[in-house]
């Protein structure tokens with residue numbers, strides 16, 4: 256490891272987005288720390304985006320940190336300081352009482368894609384193995400569960416096939432429902448550098464907004480929200496009709512081609528142009544570029560996933576790569592961009608309500624028995640767990656009595672926030688384990704457990720391209736804050752399961768998880784802390800110590816399905832999430848701005864980052880604003896079926912008429928300034944992935960009214 260050669264240097268990984276950029280932190284002789292991008296890291300090659308550059312400032316500014324446990328024995332009392340024994344004994348006693356009285360499904364854990372893999376693993380083992388329920392879900396449910404389901408249905412496993420180096424070998428890049436110029440900036444810089452060096456490489460962007468990504472594309476398809484399947488079905492039909500497919504690959508490595516062809520009858524570009532509301536000539540150009548390209552790379556994110564048709568969107572897009580036979584070779588394939596730094600780690604260890612560790616299947620009795628035997632418990636529950644939004648429903652209707660929230664802020668990030676307030680008010684116990692007093696969810700906590708933050712604990716993460724890295728500990732946590740694994744293991748001990756959680760350190764947790772991956776698609780038997788400290792990173796699978804890791808999957812064109820073939824899916828066009836209504840004439844879509852991360856508990860502390868977008872805003876087309884009696888800078892009232900918000904208007908012709916955009920980062924900043932976008936978004940989920948449709952709400956907009 257570099258830091259062994261140089262004790263003044265540590266190498267770690269950015270804790271914001273799924274790009275997973277490498278970071279170097281140096282300590283000078285006066286003890287001052289400086290942070291730079293790691294020039295040797297294969298993801299970022301020394302570059303960092305604005306958020307990453309200010310990470311050290313966030314880590315060293317501890318004014319907002321939670322320093323000691325707090326509790327309130329009864330709801331009507333204020334939170335007061337307590338000690339770890341009192342707090343964890345209270346939580347353990349309450350969990351015991353609730354489980355004895357109502358059964359194990361009365362308790363649940365809501366965790367985060369920002370946890371380290373070791374933390375995710377311990378939480379999963381605790382909940383699924385010992386509490387006896389599958390009620391653990393991650394906030395990753397909100398960002399990538401549709402991609403997980405799409406990969407499984409099409410490719411047979413939740414297995415992103417490509418690596419970042421494929422960007423530099425691609426010939427045509429289709430970015431759908433993503434704005435990597437702002438949300439995955441370092442990856443986008445690689446795309447821009449590739450295009451600068453190879454002007455023949457085409458970039459097509461599909462987005463209802465002319466984002467910073469769309470602005471530099473060769474072609475922007477500004478589709479109507481919710482028409483993605485129409486578009487990809489029409490493109491697939493065009494590729495088939497014009498011979499832009501790989502018949503040999505289709506015949507030997509896919510199934511379902513005939514059904515797909517039958518389904519695509521009538522899916523013309525002309526029809527798609529009308530329904531998607533884009534010029535036919537643009538669709539024809541996109542279809543020709545995709546068709547003729549020898550290496551098509553498709554990238555997507557929340558615009559496809561956060562939809563009631565999230566899985567359908569994924570399947571329709573993956574069809575394009577499969578009929579072209581462009582997967583498993585350099586420069587090509589489908590690639591979902593993960594939002595969070597370790598969303599992939601949570602998928603690997605099974606920290607979601609419908610998963611088991613190492614991509615085992617919760618519905619498979621043999622898989623459940625295998626994991627139970629490994630953990631030394633009699634059996635795992637055969638009842639499905641509650642997903643992120645289902646847990647809130649279950650709190651509200653009384654099925655769920657206690658919720659333990661770790662490293663996530665559902666009071667701002669879940670849809671239909673008024674529903675959360677009702678649910679939390681019903682709960683018997685809400686535990687919030689977090690680093691920051693800025694987390695809005697603290698308002699609902701009965702017990703607050705202060706956790707260690709980035710640089711204050713060690714562990715591993717997996718980035719979007721399946722690259723596992725090691726993050727060392729550099730700083731002591733402030734006050735009485737503790738690493739998340741310490742808190743979970745101490746709770747397990749108080750529940751009487753100390754024997755199964757008696758780890759000496761995080762490396763023992765990692766080694767245990769590694770043993771559980773043996774023989775599975777995510778086999779990392781060849782990975783250890785020692786190897787990661789030496790080589791810096793390895794891409795899974797990596798089944799032996801002398802295995803180099805796997806940059807690219809499916810290179811032999813065999814897929815982990817019963818037939819060994821990838822599956823083509825005839826994807827029906829979905830109904831709109833909410834029917835059109837004259838009372839709510841606009842479609843609201845939500846998303847990120849460049850310099851903020853999630854609910855701003857970290858980035859909101861940095862003045863330089865706040866300067867980029869100082870306050871929430873409603874992005875609106877000037878024609879729509881004029882029709883509503885609004886001007887640039889005036890305050891609009893936005894009303895949906897679930898709530899109301901007042902936000903300043905920002906006019907731009909870059910958004911489609913009839914569509915408006917709100918960033919999702921802000922909370923109720925003051926009594927009068929409320930930027931909680933998710934107040935307006937109804938809780939509707941994809942029927943397969945259970946991912947909420949955070950990108951679609953019908954709203955009415957007008958000047959503020961006096962009441």
Ligand code: SF4
Pocket residue numbers: 269270271272273274275276299302303304305306307308438439440441442
């Ligand atoms: Fe961090 Fe993502 Fe920026 Fe890289 S691109 S520095 S991982 S936020």
